[in-house]
Amino acid sequence: MSLLEIKEATLKFGGVVAVNNLSLSVEEGEVYAIVGPNGAGKSTVFNLISRFYQPFSGSITFDGQNLLDRAPDQVADLGIARTFQNIELFDHATVLQNLLVGRHRHRKTSLVEELFFAPRVRREEIAHREVVEEVIDFLDLQPYRDKMIAGLPYGVRKVVELGRALATGPKLLLLDEPASGLSVEETQDMRWWIDDIRKQMGITVLMVEHDMGLVSSVSDRVLALADGAKLAEGTPAEVQADPAVIEAYLGVGAV
Amino acid sequence: MRVLFKTSYNDDIRLFPDRWTLAVYAALLALAVLLPVLLDEFYIGEVTNVLIWAIAGLGLMLLTGQTGQVSLGHAAFLAIGCYTNTILIEAGLPFIVAFPLAGVITGVVGAIIAIPALRLHGIYLAIATIALSILADDIIVLLDPWTGGVSGKFPAVITIFGLEIERWTMPVRFYYLVLVVTMICTLFYRNLLRAPLGRAFAAVRDSEISATAMGVHIARTKVKAFGLSCMITGWAGALMGYYAGAFNNETFSLVISITLLMMIVIGGLGSIHGAFFGAVVVAFLPQVLSIAKGAMIGGSVAIPGLETGVFGLILILFILFEPMGLYGRWLKIRTWFELFPFARKDMFRRQKSYLKTERLR
Amino acid sequence: MEVLQLLVSGLANGCVYGLIALGFVLIYKATEAVNFAQGDFMMLGAFVTLGLTNAEHMDLPFWVAAPLAILVMAALGYLLDFFVLRRLFGQSQTAVVILTIALGFVIRFVAGVIWGHEPQTLESPLSIGDINIGGVVLGMADVAVIVVTVLLTLFLFQFFQRTKLGLAMQAASQNQMAAYYMGIPVKRVQGLIWGLSGATAAIAGILFASKGAIDPNAGLLGIKAFAAAVIGGFGSLPGALVGGLIVGVIEPFASRYFAAGYSQIAPYVLLLLVLVFRPNGLFSQVRVKKV
Structure with a gap:
């Protein structure tokens, strides 16, 4: 059984069909990339999985459970974490605090315990901190631990967002354009991290990305989208060689 | 400048990050307890x-x-x-x-x-x-x-x-x-x-x-x-x-x-210190104003709206020149002393941001 | 007949609320901020006119004083944006909200110092004479308020829908950065909008002062105009007028048919009801943020 399965999902905004009868399945342990021109509906697929959008028809299941039964804030509880295309961090908090918010779904303490900072709260805080420190080590974020997000460079923010998603302890990681706006070196780092996330942590990765270099080096399977519908699916090489994909990217007559 | 060496995660959790801070707040508390002896x-x-x-x-x-x-x-x-x-x-x-x-x-x-x-x-x-x-x-x-x-x-x-x-x-x-x-x-x-x-x-x-x-x-x-x-x-x-x-x-x-909302803005939004700094302004402004008024035009003249007017003006100046409030100013002054003589002018420069519509929220 | 009389006087009051609400909507449309001092702008506009035309002050003819006051207030709006609000560029709505509340305090204080706290009447040709239509008595001022409000709303509505500047103003509010790229001088456009809303406030003030007395606290009327703007949906000009009329009409009826304690809370109860059940007003235009 696939970890994530989208079946015949359709979503319209007014008259515009953003996702058109799309089916895809992500297997446990793989890196699955979605590529496509701007406006192809890539981020919309993510927003369907995050439950920010409700599909008109179709089904989405994760780990055997119906995702459409869940509210947007319950998606994280199932073990799905994500990053955002335009970085949505908590700007007026430190890197550490941002990552600790990632642990939110694991908290067990009640309001009253937190008001009095009961011993259990302290124990939990330290446990969360240990997980977060591992993420900080993994992503080399030590120099920024106590820095405010608002003052950090773009590339670092991108990494912090990845870290925050990892801190939730996900089974499935959704990366929305992880390399956009990054320098060549930063993209290289991102490539190794994605590889390690899959191999060392055993986390399944679903990503949207424009950088074909990154896509073909880390992903097992690629889905090409155009106008919200599936254009081609297969290994990176297969998809890159697909005439329909080349046409969608370069226009009619380029083949 | 003080440098903190943290040896356990508890260091980040405890109420006072180091002994020095603890001492400062203990002294403040002692002062608060002894205040009735010092003031009438x-x-x-x-x-x-x-x-x-x-x-x-x-x-x-x-x-x-x-x-x-x-x-x-x-x-x-x-x-x-x-x-x-x-x-x-x-x-x-x-x-x-x-x-x-x-x-x-x-x-x-x-x-x-x-x-x-x-x-x-x-x-x-x-x-x-x-x-x-x-x-x-x-x-x-x-x-x-x-x-x-x-x-x-x-x-x-x-x-x-x-x-x-x-x-x-x-x-x-x-x-x-x-x-x-x-x-x-x-x-x-x-x-x-x-x-x-x-x-x-x-x-x-x-x-x-x-x-x-x-x-x-x-x-x-x-x-x-x-x-x-x-x-x-x-x-x-x-x-x-x-x-x-x-x-x-x-x-x-x-x-x-x-007044309450203005108070916390003047004090500095998002900090505990801000609530206290703002409260000092709110509580003492009427006194200061009546003293100033007494010195300038005689205490018996009543000017309706003077307090709120001056309060409003102070607030406008804060929003324009120190959006972080009194606490923000306090942080800057403290940093300047801690780093002396290495403080730079642009250390607290705010990042430029652009408004996007809230209508799409 | 009594019902009709209540209705008509309610409509006239409602138009004043509507005019202030127009000011809110203008600023909101252009900058996504709310000018909580709009009511005090109106009060100031009334006092400026009074200072120009009343016999004990400058004694100018009303028809000279009124346009002059409108110009003065427009200039004030523009300058306010230029010197104060422009510095807040990019800061949160909250900052603007708090700033304009503070501004209201300052304006009230300054008006009190200049013109005193006693209620004063504006010597206006609009406040003389009544019209009797089939037993319903209408003050000249009431007629003037209704006519001017409707005309002004129509004008502004057309302005935003049809003119280049109006469209530029809308664009500037929705995405400052994108508007910049499209060659819209965002800052200047916002200054013009503040000027326009200052002029609107002056018109509202002149009409309000023609209907009765004015004092520095008259700006608190702005709170009722909030109710109007919210009921109409903050982004809609005709909505503001309709909202104003609803609030204006409810008031006399509530005080006629409800017990004393309950009548004055009617507009606010309505406001809360609208906010709870139609959070974006009766004429909403809200979509979901894209990520």
Whole structure:
């Protein structure tokens, strides 16, 4: 059984069909990339999985459970974490605090315990901190631990967002354009991290990305989208060689 | 400049990051405890006023500074706390039960009111809370049998285990009572900040969308913020009732709500210090102004609107030149001294940001 | 007949609320901020006119004084944006909200110092004479208020829908950065909008003062205009007018048919009801943020 399965999902905004009868399945342990021109509906697929959008028809299941039964804030509880295309961090908090918010779904303490900072709260805080420190080590974020997000460079923010998603302890990681706006070196780092996330942590990765270099080096399977519908699916090489994909990217007559 | 060497994760959790900070706050507490020896009773009354405003400020800070929800109706919750406390004591409960209960009831009422208000963003919430503040005045009049309506009420006598406390005849005892409440509220606030809920508040403030993706239930978190904020505000209201000595429907007016919001902005949004700094300004501004007026044009001339006008002007200057408030200024000065002579002018430069529509939110 | 009389006087009051609400909507449309001092702008506009035209002050003819006051207020709006609000560029709505509240305090204080706190009447040709239509008595001022409000709303509505500047203003509010890239001088456009709303406030003030006395606290009327703007949906000009009329009409009927304690809370109860059940007003235009 696939970890994530989208079946015949359709979503319209007014008259515009953003996702058109799309089916895809992500297997446990793989890196699955979605590529496509701007406006192809890539981020919309993510927003369907995050439950920010409700599909008109179709089904989405994760780990055997119906995702459409869940509210947007319950998606994280199932073990799905994500990053955002335009970085949505908590700007007026430190890197550490941002990552600790990632642990939110694991908290067990009640309001009253937190008001009095009961011993259990302290124990939990330290446990969360240990997980977060591992993420900080993994992503080399030590120099920024106590820095405010608002003052950090773009590339670092991108990494912090990845870290925050990892801190939730996900089974499935959704990366929305992880390399956009990054320098060549930063993209290289991102490539190794994605590889390690899959191999060392055993986390399944679903990503949207424009950088074909990154896509073909880390992903097992690629889905090409155009106008919200599936254009081609297969290994990176297969998809890159697909005439329909080349046409969608370069226009009619380029083949 | 002090350098911290942390050796355990507890170092980041404890209330005071190092011995030096602990010493500073211990000294501050000692000063607060010894204050009645140093000052005469009039000034003790003034300091009490500062502390009461600071408690109210902490209440609103939790909501506005921490969770990002602007309320222009917190005077209504001051009123609920004040009336509830008085009514409970009149019903025969001892102060030590009635007072905490009054705060809790205010918190519950606040949380219930928050449920419909949650769907509102930014200015809509501000406007709804203005309406709330205006309605509170009329509702107090309509509930005449309980509230005494326009003629008002006197706060019930405080007796804690046989010890009587009265604001006018025993200002020192009242001062200590207020000091204890202030410390408890500050401790609650600090505890929240280092616990998951406090971080959830900040998450809701900074990005609702990614807070949701992290598993934070936005509505529930806002209700909690409202409830806790109103609880603290309710306590401040009860103390304000005692401090004023009598109160009616006009005591907790819209102007008080607005003053409270302006106070935390002047103090510095999002910090505990800000509530205290702002309270000092609010409590002492009338005195300073009357002294200045007396020196310039003679004390007997009344200028209506002078206090609010000057207060407004101060606020405008702060928003323009020091949006982080007095606390922000304080941080800059402290950093300058700590780094001397290495402080640079652009260390606190704000990042340029561009407004995007909230209509698409 | 009594019902009709109540209705008509309610409509006239409602138009004043509507005019102030127009000011809110203008600023909101252009900057996504709310000018909480709009009511005080109106008060100031009335006092400026009074200072120009009343016999004990400058004694100018009303028809000279009124346009002059409108110009003065427009200039004030523009300058306010230029010197104060422009510095807040990019800061949150909250900052603007608090700033304009503070501004209201300052304006009230200054008006009190200049013109005193006693209610004063504007010597206006509009405030003389009544019209009797089939037993319903209408003050000249009421007629003037209704006519001017409707015309002004129509004008502004057309302005935003049809003219280049109006469209530029809308664009500037929705995405400052994108508007910049499209060659819209965002800052200047916002200044013009503040000027326009200052002029609207002056018109509202002149009409309000023609209907009765004015004092520095008259700006608190702005709170009722909030109710109007919210009921109409903050982004809609005709909505503001309709909202104003609803609030204006409810008031006289509430005080006629409800007990004393309940009548004055009617507009606010309505406001809260609208906010709870139609959070974006009766004429909403809200979509979901894209990520």
